[in-house]
Amino acid sequence: MRRHHDMGGLPAGPVERSEHEHAPWEKKVDAILRLLVAKKIMTLDELRRGIEELGPGAYDELSYFERWIRSIANVLLEKGVIGVHELGLAIEAAEARRAAAEACPKTVPAP
Amino acid sequence: MSHDQEPDHDHEPDHDHEHRGHGHDHESHGHPPGQRHPFQPDLEDGPYSWHMALTDAVADLLLAKGLITADELRRTLEDIDSKSPALGARLVARAWVDPAFKARLLADVNAAAAELGIDAGPIPIRAVECAPGEHHVIVCTLCSCYPRLLLGAAPDWYKARAYRSRVVREPRPVLAEFGLELDPEVAVIVHDSTAELRFMVLPERPAGTEGWDEERLAALVTRDCLIGVARPRVPAA
Numbered sequence: 001m002r003r004h005h006d007m008g009g010l011p012a013g014p015v016e017r018s019e020h021e022h023a024p025w026e027k028k029v030d031a032i033l034r035l036l037v038a039k040k041i042m043t044l045d046e047l048r049r050g051i052e053e054l055g056p057g058a059y060d061e062l063s064y065f066e067r068w069i070r071s072i073a074n075v076l077l078e079k080g081v082i083g084v085h086e087l088g089l090a091i092e093a094a095e096a097r098r099a100a101a102e103a104c105p106k107t108v109p110a111p
Numbered sequence: 112m113s114h115d116q117e118p119d120h121d122h123e124p125d126h127d128h129e130h131r132g133h134g135h136d137h138e139s140h141g142h143p144p145g146q147r148h149p150f151q152p153d154l155e156d157g158p159y160s161w162h163m164a165l166t167d168a169v170a171d172l173l174l175a176k177g178l179i180t181a182d183e184l185r186r187t188l189e190d191i192d193s194k195s196p197a198l199g200a201r202l203v204a205r206a207w208v209d210p211a212f213k214a215r216l217l218a219d220v221n222a223a224a225a226e227l228g229i230d231a232g233p234i235p236i237r238a239v240e241c242a243p244g245e246h247h248v249i250v251c252t253l254c255s256c257y258p259r260l261l262l263g264a265a266p267d268w269y270k271a272r273a274y275r276s277r278v279v280r281e282p283r284p285v286l287a288e289f290g291l292e293l294d295p296e297v298a299v300i301v302h303d304s305t306a307e308l309r310f311m312v313l314p315e316r317p318a319g320t321e322g323w324d325e326e327r328l329a330a331l332v333t334r335d336c337l338i339g340v341a342r343p344r345v346p347a348a
Contacts, residue, residue, distance in 0.1 A: 005253055005254065006252070006253060007252060007272055007275050007276045008250075008252030008253070008275065008276065008279045008280075008303065009252075009276065009279050009280040010276040010280075011276065011277075012272050012273040012276035012277050013273050014273060014288060015268050015271070015273045015274045015277070015285060015288055015289070016267075016268060016271060016273060017268055017289075018267070019266050019267045019268070020267060022264055025162075025163045025166050025167075027188055027191050027192070028166050028167075028170060028184075028188070029166050030191055030264075031184055031187040031188045031191060032166070032169060032170055032173065032179075032184075034187050034190075034191075035173075035179045035183055035184065035187055036173075036179075039178065039179070041178060044306040045306060048253070048254050048306065051254070060272075062162075063162075064255070064267075064270055065162075066162040069162055069165050069166045069169065070162070070165070072169060073165055073169055076169065081176075081178070082169070082172045082173075082176075086172060087168055087169070087172065090167075090168035090169075090171050090172050091161075091164045091165055091168040093168070093171070094163075094164040094167035094168045094171065095159065095164045097167075098159045098164070102159075
């Protein structure tokens with residue numbers, strides 16, 4: 001049976017030609033993947049398998065690099081390269097860091 | 112660990128982070144994320160999505176574990192920014208003026224690129240040559256394989272459903288949508304890329320370019336020409 005990513009030859013609408021410049025975070029996802037592949041920590045086939053395992057909903061609703069980073073994280077978890085607990089903490093830390101950076105210019109601490 | 116333990120299944124992709132991450136001192140967990148992050152946040156990017164946080168978190172963990180270094184990350188980002196269709200255009204222009212180079216390009220794109228000081232990466236790239244009566248176009252129906260290490264990022268439409276689905280079944284109407292109307296007697300050959308083999312199109316040199324130097328020729332070769340959804344055109348004088 002055909003899986004959802006295997007779309008060659010299926011009917012579809014017109015080619016949507018609009019394009020976007022890659023955001024810095026998207027380039028960072030790409031850089032992470034390239035380094036992991038270069039260091040043989042994961043392979044491109046694993047990236048693709050991880051994307052396909054996101055399922056039809058995520059495949060169609062997430063953006064391209066959102067699929068990539070989810071796949072990368074899942075493959076790294078699966079291989080035990082990173083742990084689920086430390087990843088949760090690291091996400092919180094990244095969000096807190098960002099919130100602090102956004103608050104910073106607006107907040108002058110009292111002397 | 113199986114993927115049903117994926118870290119994000121209970122989060123909305125773009126959910127608001129306001130209520131999370133406060134009141135914790137992560138350094139006190141003996142937990143390194145945040146200590147060595149090499150990038151300033153890009154506040155102009157708009158809202159910090161959950162996937163952006165996931166990206167930073169994965170990078171922070173890999174850095175903390177010493178699996179990648181900040182310098183490697185920086186150099187890789189520089190390399191990503193340095194790749195563009197202009198590199199492919201240089202190869203095409205050289206092939207147009209130098210038949211021996213063209214033969215080497217058709218035999219091995221990566222080696223031919225290296226002759227010009229261009230690192231096309233480790234994945235083999237094959238050049239497919241357009242000729243009178245024969246047009247070539249590339250796709251990756253299963254995902255988004257593209258000679259990114261030579262030409263830079265693929266356009267969004269190359270990675271999207273409509274192009275991937277249709278170009279293998281009805282290439283002529285798809286090419287017509289791009290403004291490339293092929294005569295019915297021109298054969299269209301569609302190449303489906305894989306993780307192990309990528310393609311680039313070597314277009315025909317347009318008439319009226321006799322005596323042009325390589326730089327001038329290369330300027331005719333756009334990204335879309337290297338994908339095969341356009342042909343190089345000499346601008347009207």
